[in-house]
Amino acid sequence: MSDAPTTDGEQSGALAGVREDLAGLDGYRVALYAAVLGLTAFYLTPIESGLVTAFKTNPEGVSSTLPFAPPPGEFFTLEKWETAVQALGRGMVNSALYAVPATVISALLGSFAAYGLTQADWRARYKAPILAMFVAAIFIPYQAVLVPLSQFWGSVPLAEVLTPLWVAGVPRAYTGVIELIVTHVAYGIPICMVLFRGYYTTVSEEMIEAARLDGATFARVYRRIVFPISTPMFAVVLIYQFTQIWNDLLFALILVSTESSPAAPVVLILAGLGESQEGQDFALRMAGAFVAALPTLIVYVLFGDEFAEGVAS
Amino acid sequence: MRDILSSTRTRLRRALRGGDSDDDAVTDDGRVATDGGTAAGGAAGAAGTGGLLDRLDERIGEDFTESAVFWLPPFLLMGLFVYGAIAWNFVISLTDYQGFVGPDYSDLDFEMYVRAANDAGVIEATVNTFLLVVSFTAVALAFGLVLAILVDRDIRFENTFRTIYLLPMSLSFVVTAQFWLWMYNFNNGVVNILLGTVGIGPINWIGNSQIVLWAVVFALVWQFSGYTMVVYLAGLRAIPREHFEAARVDGASTLKMYWRVIVPQLKGSTISAAIVLMVFALKAFDFLYSLVSGYRPPNGTDILATKMVREAYSVNNWAYASAIAIILFLMALSIIGPYLYYQYSKGEL
Known part of the structure; x- marks a missing residue:
């Protein structure tokens, strides 16, 4: 790699337009684009291979075609998608039932906590340990809390408290959904708090100070100033949290435990899909994987920038 | 409210x-x-x-x-x-809590830790955990840095490429495990077919206990290197443009410039990305569980996270599982503790 082409490349980026594009197409730029496209293939191959396989008949189509080739006419079928939607449909509803409330509540609580710990005027010496506990909680391996968590939910008389629901015809297994909401909120607060805190430290202090001098209470400042300007950060946090909670298997496995439960989340059902005595039905597994991933994929395609911002901080 | x-x-x-x-x-x-x-x-x-x-x-x-x-x-x-x-x-x-009768808190001792220290399964899981965390973190960091530098070279459609590289991270471990099971499939998987064209294999990626851990690391790098890229990109963008220029005026080649001038300035990004990657690796339970749809992951990939859940929810050795969980927690703490101290000393806490 010599100096001259590099300089060319730099210039072509600094100025924009067609002329530079042509001028910049030297050996260095060609190699650069080849690398970038090669990596694109690397990242998309597992997904592409899964997608085409989901449209193939099993086992004939799956075993007699190349894994990344689209299904030829005689092996094409939509049957696997139908089966996957049938198997995962109720799981999708169950996942949404806890993922949406847990996302909203943990984002709100995280925003409260971040506001109380950044804009409030009290000594950093006392704040630091509390902040440290929030930050450390993000990194806790959940295995360290699983047994107490089972004990705790085993001893809480949730089923009795929720009797009206069962009378109304909701299956009793849905206590698991309530447990999942509370659990995901509790373990989601730390990351939400840290994301909001990064944002609130950049908020202009003069504005808030001025409001306080005008006699606004701490709570009023939040309601009138901080909450409204938090909207972009709420987008980031909600998207990040929704993806995390929807994708999580561990808590679902521990609190709902079997995929045959009426309250089983989609990830739990997917983990056991396409497994049978005759061997693995990969076409069905791939179709199931896409169905289960659909909500997060949609969120990612629509809000990719917010997602990137969420993971970066 | x-x-x-x-x-x-x-x-x-x-x-x-x-x-x-x-x-x-x-x-x-x-x-x-x-x-x-x-x-x-x-x-x-x-x-x-x-x-x-x-x-x-x-x-x-x-x-x-x-x-x-x-x-x-x-x-x-x-x-x-x-x-x-x-x-x-x-x-x-x-305690000695196991089975279906609740824990007896009157008789406390460290028996479970002694048992763990003498359990070949726990030692193997600890070694695997260590190998997984270190290799995954190192490779994902290096790979992500390369991605970030490439994307930062003023390429066209930069946003599109970035979106594609980060895409796997939006997927659940359960979903990516399905994809990689298929990729690693012995007869029909993409990996063996590609290697077959250059005369290698076929290799039994999931069934061979010597290599399955590395196959898992590779899949996890695929899923999370996009994350490292995003962190490094933010770091690169924060470096003043003049530093790139200054290095060039000195006559340094591009590679040298990155190695001597840019990479050292990414120390902060490296540390925070490494911490998060290590924690992802400790949480690889979901991926390993989904590979087999069960508590017993493929031979050679048992890590503390899977061992703990299996002891607790498969054979109901609650106290023993808790002891393993504490070992895992201490491993995590030995990573987070210094990080928090580093943040605190920088005044960012």
């Missing part, structure tokens, strides 16, 4: 002050004399003249009690579920 909280606070204050309203300047004569003059923050509109809450405010900062309404409830909920549960988990690990 906030209204309820704030009225609760007002009521709490009243109760503590013996019935005075929030804005009253004068309370009992004694209090006016003792701390009336020193009550912090007249402007805050909450300048009480006495009571426990005001004394707290005075000592810790004027907004302490007012802001507590905001941070204390989330803090308590999180604290109970995280730190309360870890403490409880530690106590359970000292």
Whole structure:
């Protein structure tokens, strides 16, 4: 790699337009684009291979075609998608039932906590340990809390408290959904708090100070100033949290435990899909994987920038 | 919700002050004399003249009690579920709790830790955990750095490429495990077919206990290197343009420039990305569980996270599982502890 082409490349980026594009197409730029496209293939191959396989008949189509080739006419079928939607449909509803409330509540609580710990005027010496506990909680391996968590939910008389629901015809297994909401909120607060805190430290202090001098209470400042300007950060946090909670298997496995439960989340059902005595039905597994991933994929395609911002901080 | 909280606070204050309203300047004569003059923050509109809450405010900062309404409830909920549960988990690990009869807290000892130290399965899982965490973190960091540098070279459609590289991270471990099971399939998987064209294999990626761990690391790098790229990109963008220019004027080649001038400035990004990657690796349970749809991961990939869950939920050795969980927690703590201290010493906490 010599100096001259590099300089060319730099210039072509600094100025924009067609002329530079042509001028910049030297050996260095060609190699650069080849690398970038090669990596694109690397990242998309597992997904592409899964997608085409989901449209193939099993086992004939799956075993007699190349894994990344689209299904030829005689092996094409939509049957696997139908089966996957049938198997995962109720799981999708169950996942949404806890993922949406847990996302909203943990984002709100995280925003409260971040506001109380950044804009409030009290000594950093006392704040630091509390902040440290929030930050450390993000990194806790959940295995360290699983047994107490089972004990705790085993001893809480949730089923009795929720009797009206069962009378109304909701299956009793849905206590698991309530447990999942509370659990995901509790373990989601730390990351939400840290994301909001990064944002609130950049908020202009003069504005808030001025409001306080005008006699606004701490709570009023939040309601009138901080909450409204938090909207972009709420987008980031909600998207990040929704993806995390929807994708999580561990808590679902521990609190709902079997995929045959009426309250089983989609990830739990997917983990056991396409497994049978005759061997693995990969076409069905791939179709199931896409169905289960659909909500997060949609969120990612629509809000990719917010997602990137969420993971970066 | 906030209204309820704030009225609760007002009521709490009243109760503590013996019935005075929030804005009253004068309370009992004694209090006016003792701390009336020193009550912090007249402007805050909450300048009480006495009571426990005001004394707290005075000592810790004027907004302490007012802001507590905001941070204390989330803090308590999180604290109970995280730190309360870890403490409880530690106590359970000292009992002999197993099966379906509840734990007996009267007989506490470290027997489970002795048992873990002598269990070949735990030692193997610890080694695997260590190998997974170190190799995955190192490779994902290096790979992500390369991605970030490539994407940062003023390429066209930069956003599209970035979106594609980050895409796997938006997927669940359960979903990516399905993809990689198919990729690694012995007869029909993409990996073996590609290697077959250059005359290698076929290789039994999942079934061979010598290589399956590396196959898992590769899949995890695929899923998370996009994350490292995003962190490094943010780091690269924060470096002043002149540093790139200065290196070029000195006549350094591009590679040298990155190695000598740019990479050292990415220390902060490297540290925070490494911490997050290590934690992802410790959480690889979901991926390994989904590979086999069961508690027993492929031979050669048993890590502490899978071993712990299996001991607890498959054979109901609750106390033993808790002890393994504490070992895992200590491993995580040995990573997070120094990181938190580093953040604190930089004044970012």
